[in-house]
Protein backbone atom coordinates (compact mmCIF):
# COMPACT_ATOMS: atom_id res chain seq x y z
CA UNK A 490 0.00 0.00 0.00
CA UNK A 491 1.14 3.53 -0.72
CA UNK A 492 0.99 6.37 1.77
CA UNK A 493 1.84 9.65 0.12
CA UNK A 494 0.72 8.46 -3.29
CA UNK A 495 -3.07 8.50 -3.16
CA UNK A 496 -6.28 9.24 -4.95
CA UNK A 497 -8.04 11.95 -3.00
CA UNK A 498 -11.76 11.98 -3.77
CA UNK A 499 -13.66 15.12 -2.87
CA UNK A 500 -17.27 14.10 -2.33
CA UNK A 501 -18.44 17.71 -2.37
CA UNK A 502 -17.26 17.90 -5.97
CA UNK A 503 -19.35 14.83 -6.73
CA UNK A 504 -22.31 16.68 -5.22
CA UNK A 505 -21.47 19.67 -7.44
CA UNK A 506 -21.34 17.49 -10.53
CA UNK A 507 -24.64 15.94 -9.59
CA UNK A 508 -26.28 19.38 -9.29
CA UNK A 509 -24.89 20.25 -12.69
CA UNK A 510 -26.27 17.01 -14.11
CA UNK A 511 -29.69 17.82 -12.69
CA UNK A 512 -29.57 21.22 -14.35
CA UNK A 513 -28.94 19.53 -17.73
CA UNK A 514 -31.67 16.92 -17.32
CA UNK A 515 -34.00 18.09 -14.54
CA UNK A 516 -36.85 15.77 -15.50
CA UNK A 517 -34.98 12.48 -15.67
CA UNK A 518 -34.42 9.93 -12.96
CA UNK A 519 -30.73 9.12 -12.69
CA UNK A 520 -29.26 5.65 -12.86
CA UNK A 521 -25.78 6.41 -11.55
CA UNK A 522 -23.32 4.08 -13.27
CA UNK A 523 -20.78 2.76 -10.77
CA UNK A 524 -19.30 -0.24 -12.56
CA UNK A 525 -15.58 -1.02 -12.35
CA UNK A 526 -15.27 0.12 -8.76
CA UNK A 527 -17.10 3.38 -9.49
CA UNK A 528 -14.71 4.13 -12.35
CA UNK A 529 -11.81 3.51 -10.01
CA UNK A 530 -13.08 5.81 -7.26
CA UNK A 531 -14.27 3.15 -4.81
CA UNK A 532 -17.66 1.48 -5.15
CA UNK A 533 -19.02 1.49 -1.63
CA UNK A 534 -18.08 5.03 -0.50
CA UNK A 535 -19.35 6.52 -3.77
CA UNK A 536 -22.65 4.67 -3.65
CA UNK A 537 -23.17 5.38 0.04
CA UNK A 538 -22.62 9.10 -0.50
CA UNK A 539 -24.87 9.17 -3.56
CA UNK A 540 -27.62 7.41 -1.65
CA UNK A 541 -27.43 9.35 1.56
CA UNK A 542 -26.47 12.81 0.40
CA UNK A 543 -27.57 13.03 -3.22
CA UNK A 544 -30.71 10.92 -2.86
CA UNK A 545 -29.84 8.84 -5.90
CA UNK A 546 -31.91 5.67 -5.70
CA UNK A 547 -30.84 3.71 -8.79
CA UNK A 548 -27.42 2.39 -9.73
CA UNK A 549 -25.95 0.50 -12.65
CA UNK A 550 -23.07 -1.95 -12.65
CA UNK A 551 -21.72 -4.32 -15.26
CA UNK A 552 -21.54 -7.58 -13.36
CA UNK A 553 -23.59 -9.62 -10.95
CA UNK A 554 -20.54 -9.79 -8.66
CA UNK A 555 -20.44 -5.98 -8.38
CA UNK A 556 -24.15 -5.78 -7.60
CA UNK A 557 -23.98 -8.59 -5.08
CA UNK A 558 -21.00 -6.99 -3.35
CA UNK A 559 -22.92 -3.72 -3.01
CA UNK A 560 -25.92 -5.47 -1.53
CA UNK A 561 -23.73 -7.23 1.00
CA UNK A 562 -22.00 -4.00 2.01
CA UNK A 563 -25.05 -1.74 1.97
CA UNK A 564 -27.78 -4.23 2.68
CA UNK A 565 -29.55 -1.93 5.11
CA UNK A 566 -30.04 0.77 2.49
CA UNK A 567 -32.83 0.86 -0.05
CA UNK A 568 -31.84 1.23 -3.71
CA UNK A 569 -32.30 -0.31 -7.13
CA UNK A 570 -29.38 -1.98 -8.79
CA UNK A 571 -29.18 -3.04 -12.45
CA UNK A 572 -26.65 -5.48 -13.93
CA UNK A 573 -26.04 -4.22 -17.46
CA UNK A 574 -24.01 -6.81 -19.29
CA UNK A 575 -22.33 -9.64 -17.40
CA UNK A 576 -25.57 -10.92 -15.97
CA UNK A 577 -23.74 -14.19 -15.83
CA UNK A 578 -22.26 -16.77 -18.11
CA UNK A 579 -24.95 -19.05 -16.85
CA UNK A 580 -27.76 -16.77 -15.85
CA UNK A 581 -29.86 -19.67 -14.59
CA UNK A 582 -27.38 -20.79 -11.96
CA UNK A 583 -27.49 -17.29 -10.46
CA UNK A 584 -31.21 -17.12 -10.09
CA UNK A 585 -31.01 -17.06 -6.31
CA UNK A 586 -28.50 -14.23 -6.21
CA UNK A 587 -30.91 -12.03 -8.18
CA UNK A 588 -33.98 -13.03 -6.25
CA UNK A 589 -32.54 -13.07 -2.75
CA UNK A 590 -30.62 -9.85 -3.14
CA UNK A 591 -33.18 -7.99 -5.21
CA UNK A 592 -30.84 -7.32 -8.14
CA UNK A 593 -32.26 -6.44 -11.56
CA UNK A 594 -30.74 -8.29 -14.52
CA UNK A 595 -30.84 -6.34 -17.76
CA UNK A 596 -32.08 -9.00 -20.15
CA UNK A 597 -30.38 -8.75 -23.51
CA UNK A 598 -30.93 -12.12 -25.16
CA UNK A 599 -33.81 -14.47 -25.82
CA UNK A 600 -32.43 -17.40 -23.82
CA UNK A 601 -32.30 -15.34 -20.63
CA UNK A 602 -35.70 -13.83 -21.37
CA UNK A 603 -37.32 -17.23 -21.84
CA UNK A 604 -35.78 -18.50 -18.64
CA UNK A 605 -36.88 -15.47 -16.69
CA UNK A 606 -40.43 -15.55 -18.05
CA UNK A 607 -40.84 -19.21 -17.17
CA UNK A 608 -39.83 -18.64 -13.57
CA UNK A 609 -42.66 -17.06 -11.61
CA UNK A 610 -40.34 -15.94 -8.82
CA UNK A 611 -38.98 -13.32 -11.20
CA UNK A 612 -42.41 -11.66 -11.28
CA UNK A 613 -41.34 -9.91 -8.08
CA UNK A 614 -38.38 -8.25 -9.77
CA UNK A 615 -38.68 -5.37 -12.23
CA UNK A 616 -38.46 -6.55 -15.84
CA UNK A 617 -35.71 -4.74 -17.70
CA UNK A 618 -35.05 -5.37 -21.39
CA UNK A 619 -32.21 -4.11 -23.55
CA UNK A 620 -32.47 -3.89 -27.32
CA UNK A 621 -29.73 -3.67 -29.91
CA UNK A 622 -30.64 -0.60 -31.94
CA UNK A 623 -27.44 -0.50 -33.95
CA UNK A 624 -24.44 -0.59 -31.66
CA UNK A 625 -24.19 -4.30 -32.41
CA UNK A 626 -22.68 -5.45 -29.20
CA UNK A 627 -25.45 -6.74 -26.96
CA UNK A 628 -29.20 -6.63 -26.90
CA UNK A 629 -32.32 -8.29 -28.21
CA UNK A 630 -32.55 -7.74 -31.97
CA UNK A 631 -35.00 -5.00 -32.94
CA UNK A 632 -36.46 -7.45 -35.45
CA UNK A 633 -37.45 -9.79 -32.62
CA UNK A 634 -39.79 -7.34 -30.96
CA UNK A 635 -42.96 -9.15 -32.11
CA UNK A 636 -41.61 -12.40 -30.78
CA UNK A 637 -40.82 -10.71 -27.47
CA UNK A 638 -44.34 -9.33 -27.21
CA UNK A 639 -45.72 -12.82 -27.78
CA UNK A 640 -43.45 -14.34 -25.17
CA UNK A 641 -44.43 -11.68 -22.63
CA UNK A 642 -48.12 -12.17 -23.23
CA UNK A 643 -47.85 -15.93 -23.07
CA UNK A 644 -46.31 -15.65 -19.63
CA UNK A 645 -48.98 -13.24 -18.47
CA UNK A 646 -46.84 -10.12 -18.46
CA UNK A 647 -48.16 -6.87 -19.86
CA UNK A 648 -45.55 -4.52 -18.52
CA UNK A 649 -41.86 -3.80 -19.06
CA UNK A 650 -40.50 -1.86 -16.10
CA UNK A 651 -37.50 -0.53 -17.96
CA UNK A 652 -36.62 -0.57 -21.63
CA UNK A 653 -33.10 0.43 -22.62
CA UNK A 654 -30.58 0.55 -25.40
CA UNK A 655 -27.03 1.78 -25.70
CA UNK A 656 -25.56 4.35 -28.10
CA UNK A 657 -22.43 3.35 -29.96
CA UNK A 658 -21.32 6.82 -31.04
CA UNK A 659 -22.40 9.32 -28.38
CA UNK A 660 -18.81 10.48 -27.88
CA UNK A 661 -18.86 11.86 -31.42
CA UNK A 662 -20.98 14.77 -32.70
CA UNK A 663 -24.67 13.79 -32.67
CA UNK A 664 -26.27 14.97 -35.88
CA UNK A 665 -29.65 14.65 -37.62
CA UNK A 666 -29.60 11.37 -39.49
CA UNK A 667 -26.32 10.28 -37.88
CA UNK A 668 -25.79 6.96 -36.06
CA UNK A 669 -27.24 8.15 -32.73
CA UNK A 670 -30.33 9.57 -34.39
CA UNK A 671 -30.84 6.31 -36.28
CA UNK A 672 -30.45 4.28 -33.12
CA UNK A 673 -32.84 6.53 -31.25
CA UNK A 674 -35.47 6.21 -33.99
CA UNK A 675 -35.28 2.44 -33.78
CA UNK A 676 -35.58 2.64 -30.02
CA UNK A 677 -38.73 4.72 -30.28
CA UNK A 678 -40.16 2.28 -32.82
CA UNK A 679 -39.57 -0.60 -30.42
CA UNK A 680 -41.17 1.36 -27.60
CA UNK A 681 -44.16 2.28 -29.75
CA UNK A 682 -44.57 -1.30 -30.87
CA UNK A 683 -44.81 -2.49 -27.28
CA UNK A 684 -47.34 0.18 -26.46
CA UNK A 685 -49.49 -0.52 -29.49
CA UNK A 686 -49.40 -4.22 -28.63
CA UNK A 687 -50.76 -3.54 -25.18
CA UNK A 688 -47.46 -3.88 -23.33
CA UNK A 689 -46.90 -0.96 -20.99
CA UNK A 690 -43.39 0.52 -20.94
CA UNK A 691 -43.05 2.08 -17.53
CA UNK A 692 -39.49 3.44 -17.69
CA UNK A 693 -36.91 3.83 -20.42
CA UNK A 694 -33.41 5.14 -20.97
CA UNK A 695 -30.81 5.57 -23.62
CA UNK A 696 -28.67 8.55 -22.70
CA UNK A 697 -25.18 7.89 -21.36
CA UNK A 698 -22.69 10.70 -20.67
CA UNK A 699 -22.09 11.60 -24.31
CA UNK A 700 -25.80 11.94 -25.09
CA UNK A 701 -26.47 13.96 -21.93
CA UNK A 702 -23.59 16.28 -22.78
CA UNK A 703 -25.16 16.92 -26.16
CA UNK A 704 -28.72 17.14 -24.83
CA UNK A 705 -29.89 14.05 -26.70
CA UNK A 706 -32.47 11.35 -25.81
CA UNK A 707 -33.59 13.20 -22.71
CA UNK A 708 -37.27 12.52 -23.34
CA UNK A 709 -37.00 9.12 -21.72
CA UNK A 710 -37.83 8.72 -18.03
CA UNK A 711 -34.23 7.91 -17.06
CA UNK A 712 -30.62 8.79 -17.94
CA UNK A 713 -27.56 6.61 -17.28
CA UNK A 714 -24.52 8.83 -16.70
CA UNK A 715 -21.18 7.36 -15.72
CA UNK A 716 -18.02 9.25 -16.60
CA UNK A 717 -19.29 12.83 -16.37
CA UNK A 718 -20.27 12.43 -12.73
CA UNK A 719 -16.62 11.69 -11.96
CA UNK A 720 -15.62 14.85 -13.81
CA UNK A 721 -14.40 14.53 -17.38
CA UNK A 722 -16.34 14.96 -20.58
CA UNK A 723 -16.80 11.72 -22.47
CA UNK A 724 -16.64 13.38 -25.88
CA UNK A 725 -13.72 12.82 -28.19
CA UNK A 726 -11.03 15.45 -27.94
CA UNK A 727 -11.82 16.60 -31.46
CA UNK A 728 -15.36 17.65 -30.55
CA UNK A 729 -15.11 18.73 -26.92
CA UNK A 730 -16.56 22.14 -27.80
CA UNK A 731 -19.94 20.44 -28.38
CA UNK A 732 -20.20 19.44 -24.75
CA UNK A 733 -22.48 21.28 -22.36
CA UNK A 734 -20.66 19.61 -19.47
CA UNK A 735 -18.65 21.84 -17.16
CA UNK A 736 -17.99 19.44 -14.31
CA UNK A 737 -14.83 19.08 -12.26
CA UNK A 738 -12.74 15.98 -11.60
CA UNK A 739 -13.82 14.64 -8.25
CA UNK A 740 -10.41 13.08 -7.71
CA UNK A 741 -6.87 14.28 -7.47
CA UNK A 742 -4.10 11.74 -8.12
CA UNK A 743 -1.11 12.82 -6.11
CA UNK A 744 2.31 11.38 -5.57
CA UNK A 745 5.62 12.92 -4.51
CA UNK A 746 9.19 13.28 -5.64
CA UNK A 747 11.35 10.54 -4.10
CA UNK A 748 14.56 11.88 -5.58
CA UNK A 749 15.65 14.56 -8.04
CA UNK A 750 18.98 15.24 -9.72
CA UNK A 751 20.63 17.23 -12.48
CA UNK A 752 21.48 15.39 -15.71
CA UNK A 753 23.57 16.32 -18.71
CA UNK A 754 22.44 15.78 -22.25
CA UNK A 755 23.12 12.14 -23.20
CA UNK A 756 23.47 10.89 -19.63
CA UNK A 757 21.99 7.43 -19.02
CA UNK A 758 18.99 7.23 -16.69
CA UNK A 759 17.20 4.18 -15.26
CA UNK A 760 16.44 0.82 -16.86
CA UNK A 761 17.90 0.43 -20.31
CA UNK A 762 20.13 3.47 -19.78
CA UNK A 763 17.80 5.86 -21.54
CA UNK A 764 19.69 9.01 -22.52
CA UNK A 765 18.57 12.41 -21.26
CA UNK A 766 17.46 14.40 -24.33
CA UNK A 767 19.05 17.59 -23.01
CA UNK A 768 20.59 19.15 -19.96
CA UNK A 769 18.01 19.25 -17.23
CA UNK A 770 16.57 17.77 -14.08
CA UNK A 771 15.06 14.35 -13.48
CA UNK A 772 12.40 13.86 -10.82
CA UNK A 773 11.68 10.33 -9.67
CA UNK A 774 8.02 10.12 -8.70
CA UNK A 775 6.53 7.42 -6.49
CA UNK A 776 4.12 6.02 -9.02
CA UNK A 777 4.62 3.13 -11.43
CA UNK A 778 2.82 0.46 -13.37
CA UNK A 779 2.29 -1.43 -10.11
CA UNK A 780 -0.08 1.42 -9.27
CA UNK A 781 -1.74 1.33 -12.67
CA UNK A 782 0.36 4.13 -14.10
CA UNK A 783 0.53 2.36 -17.40
CA UNK A 784 3.68 2.00 -19.44
CA UNK A 785 1.51 2.99 -22.38
CA UNK A 786 1.86 6.60 -21.31
CA UNK A 787 5.58 6.52 -22.08
CA UNK A 788 6.69 9.85 -23.46
CA UNK A 789 3.70 11.66 -22.04
CA UNK A 790 3.96 15.13 -20.58
CA UNK A 791 3.29 16.00 -16.95
CA UNK A 792 3.07 19.46 -15.47
CA UNK A 793 4.62 20.38 -12.17
CA UNK A 794 4.32 23.89 -10.75
CA UNK A 795 3.76 25.19 -14.24
CA UNK A 796 6.78 23.43 -15.76
CA UNK A 797 6.31 20.85 -18.47
CA UNK A 798 8.13 17.55 -17.98
CA UNK A 799 8.29 14.38 -20.06
CA UNK A 800 8.29 10.79 -18.87
CA UNK A 801 11.77 9.57 -19.69
CA UNK A 802 12.16 5.93 -20.72
CA UNK A 803 9.87 3.29 -19.37
CA UNK A 804 7.56 3.54 -16.44
CA UNK A 805 8.95 1.27 -13.67
CA UNK A 806 6.89 -0.87 -11.36
CA UNK A 807 7.26 1.48 -8.40
CA UNK A 808 8.46 4.78 -9.81
CA UNK A 809 8.77 6.86 -12.93
CA UNK A 810 11.41 9.30 -14.13
CA UNK A 811 10.19 12.66 -15.35
CA UNK A 812 12.59 14.88 -17.24
CA UNK A 813 12.44 18.68 -17.07
CA UNK A 814 14.59 20.73 -19.45
CA UNK A 815 15.95 23.11 -16.82
CA UNK A 816 19.07 23.38 -14.72
CA UNK A 817 17.12 24.80 -11.81
CA UNK A 818 17.25 22.06 -9.19
CA UNK A 819 15.41 24.30 -6.78
CA UNK A 820 12.37 23.58 -8.93
CA UNK A 821 11.82 20.60 -6.64
CA UNK A 822 11.78 20.64 -2.90
CA UNK A 823 12.72 17.33 -1.38
CA UNK A 824 9.75 14.97 -0.98
CA UNK A 825 7.36 17.52 -2.36
CA UNK A 826 3.93 16.67 -3.67
CA UNK A 827 3.57 15.98 -7.38
CA UNK A 828 0.07 16.09 -8.82
CA UNK A 829 -0.70 13.89 -11.81
CA UNK A 830 -4.21 15.24 -12.17
CA UNK A 831 -6.17 17.66 -10.07
CA UNK A 832 -9.75 18.90 -10.21
CA UNK A 833 -9.42 20.86 -13.44
CA UNK A 834 -10.94 18.73 -16.24
CA UNK A 835 -8.10 19.85 -18.49
CA UNK A 836 -5.64 17.90 -16.32
CA UNK A 837 -6.80 14.52 -17.53
CA UNK A 838 -6.39 15.66 -21.10
CA UNK A 839 -2.91 17.05 -20.53
CA UNK A 840 -1.69 13.80 -19.16
CA UNK A 841 -1.82 12.00 -22.47
CA UNK A 842 0.47 11.17 -25.33
CA UNK A 843 -0.21 13.03 -28.50
CA UNK A 844 0.47 11.06 -31.61
CA UNK A 845 1.07 7.90 -29.66
CA UNK A 846 -1.42 5.60 -28.02
CA UNK A 847 -4.47 7.53 -26.94
CA UNK A 848 -5.73 6.78 -23.48
CA UNK A 849 -9.26 7.87 -22.67
CA UNK A 850 -10.15 9.21 -19.20
CA UNK A 851 -12.22 6.08 -18.52
CA UNK A 852 -9.07 4.01 -18.77
CA UNK A 853 -6.91 6.37 -16.75
CA UNK A 854 -9.36 6.01 -13.88
CA UNK A 855 -9.91 2.28 -14.18
CA UNK A 856 -6.23 1.45 -14.38
CA UNK A 857 -5.47 2.56 -10.83
CA UNK A 858 -4.72 -0.49 -8.71
CA UNK A 859 -5.51 -1.33 -5.12
CA UNK A 860 -2.02 -0.20 -4.09
CA UNK A 861 -3.26 3.38 -4.27
CA UNK A 862 -5.42 4.26 -1.27
CA UNK A 863 -8.61 6.13 -2.01
CA UNK A 864 -9.05 8.91 0.52
CA UNK A 865 -12.41 10.66 0.89
CA UNK A 866 -12.67 14.29 1.82
CA UNK A 867 -15.29 17.02 1.78
CA UNK A 868 -13.73 20.30 0.92
CA UNK A 869 -16.48 22.87 0.59
Ligand SMILES: *Cc1c(COP(=O)(O)O)cnc(C)c1O
Nearest residue numbers: 522573697698713714715716723
Ligand atom coordinates in the same frame (compact mmCIF):
# COMPACT_ATOMS: atom_id res chain seq x y z
C1 LIG B 1 -21.12 2.14 -18.82
C2 LIG B 1 -22.54 2.31 -19.20
C3 LIG B 1 -23.15 3.57 -19.11
C4 LIG B 1 -22.41 4.83 -18.72
O1 LIG B 1 -21.56 5.25 -19.74
P1 LIG B 1 -20.76 6.63 -19.63
O2 LIG B 1 -20.20 6.83 -20.98
O3 LIG B 1 -19.70 6.45 -18.59
O4 LIG B 1 -21.75 7.65 -19.24
C5 LIG B 1 -24.50 3.66 -19.40
N1 LIG B 1 -25.20 2.57 -19.78
C6 LIG B 1 -24.65 1.35 -19.90
C7 LIG B 1 -25.49 0.21 -20.32
C8 LIG B 1 -23.30 1.17 -19.62
O5 LIG B 1 -22.76 -0.03 -19.74
